[in-house]
Amino acid sequence: MRRAPGSVRDSIVGYLAAAECASLGEIHQAVALKLGGVAPSSIRSYINLNTPALFERTARGHYRLRDGHGEGAGIEAQQQTYYLGKSTLIHADCFGWLRDCAPRSVQAVVTDPPYGLLEYTEDEQEKLRRGMGGGVWRVPPSFDGHRRSPLPRFTVLDEGAHAALHDFFLEFGRLVLRATVPGANVIVASNPLLAHLVAGAMTQAGLELRGNIVRLVMTMRGGDRPKNAHLEFPDVSVMPRSMFEPWVVLRHPLDGRVQDNLRKWKTGGFRRISADKPFGDVIKSNPTPVGEKRIAPHPSLKPQAFLRRLVYASLPMGDGIVLDPFAGSGSTLAAANAVGYESIGVERDLTYVTMARSVVPKLAALSVQQIDPI
Numbered sequence: 001m002r003r004a005p006g007s008v009r010d011s012i013v014g015y016l017a018a019a020e021c022a023s024l025g026e027i028h029q030a031v032a033l034k035l036g037g038v039a040p041s042s043i044r045s046y047i048n049l050n051t052p053a054l055f056e057r058t059a060r061g062h063y064r065l066r067d068g069h070g071e072g073a074g075i076e077a078q079q080q081t082y083y084l085g086k087s088t089l090i091h092a093d094c095f096g097w098l099r100d101c102a103p104r105s106v107q108a109v110v111t112d113p114p115y116g117l118l119e120y121t122e123d124e125q126e127k128l129r130r131g132m133g134g135g136v137w138r139v140p141p142s143f144d145g146h147r148r149s150p151l152p153r154f155t156v157l158d159e160g161a162h163a164a165l166h167d168f169f170l171e172f173g174r175l176v177l178r179a180t181v182p183g184a185n186v187i188v189a190s191n192p193l194l195a196h197l198v199a200g201a202m203t204q205a206g207l208e209l210r211g212n213i214v215r216l217v218m219t220m221r222g223g224d225r226p227k228n229a230h231l232e233f234p235d236v237s238v239m240p241r242s243m244f245e246p247w248v249v250l251r252h253p254l255d256g257r258v259q260d261n262l263r264k265w266k267t268g269g270f271r272r273i274s275a276d277k278p279f280g281d282v283i284k285s286n287p288t289p290v291g292e293k294r295i296a297p298h299p300s301l302k303p304q305a306f307l308r309r310l311v312y313a314s315l316p317m318g319d320g321i322v323l324d325p326f327a328g329s330g331s332t333l334a335a336a337n338a339v340g341y342e343s344i345g346v347e348r349d350l351t352y353v354t355m356a357r358s359v360v361p362k363l364a365a366l367s368v369q370q371i372d373p374i
């Protein structure tokens with residue numbers, strides 16, 4: 001059953017406004033009474049997504065509404081701004097920040113959002129930092145004697161989590177539409193299992209779908225034999241071994257023709273690689289090099305060679321601000337610095353904000369080998 005977007009969130013807020021503090025079980029019961037069947041995972045996902053912006057965790061599994069809850073509550077108190085070369089890094093929840101930022105102030109968005117909804121919550125980050133794996137984090141099998149880094153496990157997402165993800169990207173799309181100028185490119189990292197959901201929700205928000213950028217890279221996903229039956233079915237892989245990463249490409253609708261938009265807003269297309277080479281939608285890439293991971297040990301670090309190509313192309317005239325609302329270690333900001341663009345990054349986890357402050361200049365200064373464009 002598809003509910004009106006935001007109805008689960010509104011019910012949770014309504015209940016907590018009256019109950020003051022409640023356990024996840026109590027919140028689920030109250031919402032289910034109001035809306036009919038709702039998966040407990042939907043409730044968990046909404047609360048995780050909106051903590052600390054809207055909810056505050058009072059004890060394990062117990063939450064209350066933040067004081068003065070609602071639009072960006074508590075954001076201002078937490079917000080801190082840092083300047084790193086041509087980049088501005090903000091410690092905040094990006095939903096609150098996007099609600100408050102000046103409308104039509106951003107010329108491009110290049111970002112890599114959280115997908116499991118759970119993987120960047122306090123609990124899951126604690127597991128990851130203690131090297132526990134488990135939960136949403138999957139440690140791929142090691143080979144060549146190398147231990148692989150944990151990856152978020154998207155296949156644990158159930159129907160409730162998919163619905164929450166849809167609402168997450170719908171709200172995100174609406175806020176991005178407000179923050180960007182007409183013609184702005186909005187480029188969102190995704191994966192083959194969820195790209196359709198991002199595209200659907202963000203077009204519902206009013207952005208136009210313009211295709212995908214395929215990052216050609218051997219990922220550690222897929223290709224596994226059936227779990228606990230691999231000896232019985234040695235010739236079977238459950239899913240194709242994934243060899244690309246889709247980045248969904250959207251656009252803030254144009255103001256007139258492309259040429260009008262370019263003149264007025266400096267957006268509405270992609271910057272060419274060279275006079276005879278347009279920017280293409282398949283980019284050969286490699287996994288993030290170990291040297292970059294050493295500089296910036298973020299679990300989802302994207303490589304500079306790829307990001308620089310993408311960021312460079314995102315502003316057709318090389319003029320404007322590139323926003324990364326889920327900045328992580330600041331790799332997009334570093335790429336923007338490296339190609340000489342202004343950028344803004346928003347990150348809500350203090351550990352990663354601290355990391356970004358020290359690594360953005362280092363990543364930006366790296367000389368990276370570009371793979372020849374296709």
Ligand SMILES: C[S@@+](CC[C@H](N)C(=O)[O-])C[C@H]1O[C@@H](n2cnc3c(N)ncnc32)[C@H](O)[C@@H]1O
Binds near residue numbers: 093094300330347
């Ligand atoms: C997939 S990671 C991005 C990693 C980044 N591409 C890099 O190379 O370092 C997503 C990041 O978004 C942050 N995040 C999650 N929800 C957020 C929110 N509502 N506002 C701001 N940051 C958020 C997480 O803490 C995490 O660092």
